[in-house]
Amino acid sequence: xxxxxxxxxxxxxxxxxxxxxxxxxxxNHLYFxxxxxxxxxxxxxxxxxxxxxxxxxxEIFDDQFSVERPDGSNFTLKIxxxxxxxxxxxxxxxxxxxxxxxxxxxxxxxxxxxx
Amino acid sequence: AQSVAQxxxxxxxxEGNPLTVKCTYSVSGNPYLFWYVQYPNRGLQFLLKxxxxxxxxxxxxxxxxxxxxxxxSFHLKKPSALVSDSALxxxxxxxxxxxxxIFGAGTRLFVKA
Numbered sequence: 106x107x108x109x110x111x112x113x114x115x116x117x118x119x120x121x122x123x124x125x126x127x128x129x130x131x132x133n134h135l136y137f138x139x140x141x142x143x144x145x146x147x148x149x150x151x152x153x154x155x156x157x158x159x160x161x162x163x164e165i166f167d168d169q170f171s172v173e174r175p176d177g178s179n180f181t182l183k184i185x186x187x188x189x190x191x192x193x194x195x196x197x198x199x200x201x202x203x204x205x206x207x208x209x210x211x212x213x214x215x216x217x218x219x220x
Numbered sequence: 221a222q223s224v225a226q227x228x229x230x231x232x233x234x235e236g237n238p239l240t241v242k243c244t245y246s247v248s249g250n251p252y253l254f255w256y257v258q259y260p261n262r263g264l265q266f267l268l269k270x271x272x273x274x275x276x277x278x279x280x281x282x283x284x285x286x287x288x289x290x291x292x293s294f295h296l297k298k299p300s301a302l303v304s305d306s307a308l309x310x311x312x313x314x315x316x317x318x319x320x321x322i323f324g325a326g327t328r329l330f331v332k333a
Contacts, residue, residue, distance in 0.1 A: 136319065138321075150320050150321055150322065155319070161319045198263075198264075206252045206269065208266035211256075211263030212263050
C-alpha cells in the first residue's frame, strides 16, 4: 500500500536557524497538509495545499512558515527562524479525490528539536 | 468555531470485552467526522469516517462509530477488544468543503489480556 514518507525522522537545530522538513505524498494525491503535535498535546492543523497554492492555514502558520512543492513529488515545510516552541512532531499528510471528505494519509512524522 | 472533545484521557478494557471511546463535537454546520489511531512512533492511521447517511459507520479492524446528531456525538466502538487495539485514538472534524481538520486531544486505550 502506498505511503507518505517523511525525512528526516529526527532533526536537531539551533534556535534561530532555518529548517526544512521534507515529505513525499502518495503519488496520485492532490491535497497536501502539515500538522504538528507538541509532546503530549493534540494534533494541530498548520496548512493545506492544493493546486500549487495554500488552500487554508491556521493561526499557527505565521510568516515564519512556508510550504512548497518544488517538483512533482516533494512537499516541504520551511521554518525560517526557529524558536524553542517550534519543537514538536511534524506530520505530513495527503489525500486524493475532489472533495474534502476523503481521509488523510499520514507520514510517520519528523521530530524537530530546537536547542 | 469548530471543536472536538474527547472527555476521557484513558480507557481501560479487558480483552474480549466491548469498548467505547467517546467523542463530541461542535461545528456551525454539517461536519465530516473521522476517527484515527496512532501507534507509538507512527503517524495517524485512518479508521473510519461519517459523511452522510446511515448513522452507524463501519471501519477498519472491526471498529465502528455511531453518529448522533442530537447529541453531537461520534463515539467509537468495537464489540470485542484485542490487546493489539491498545493505542492512542483521535476523533476529528472537518467542515464540508473545508480542509482544516480539527483533532480532539486523544484517548489512550489500554486493553488488558
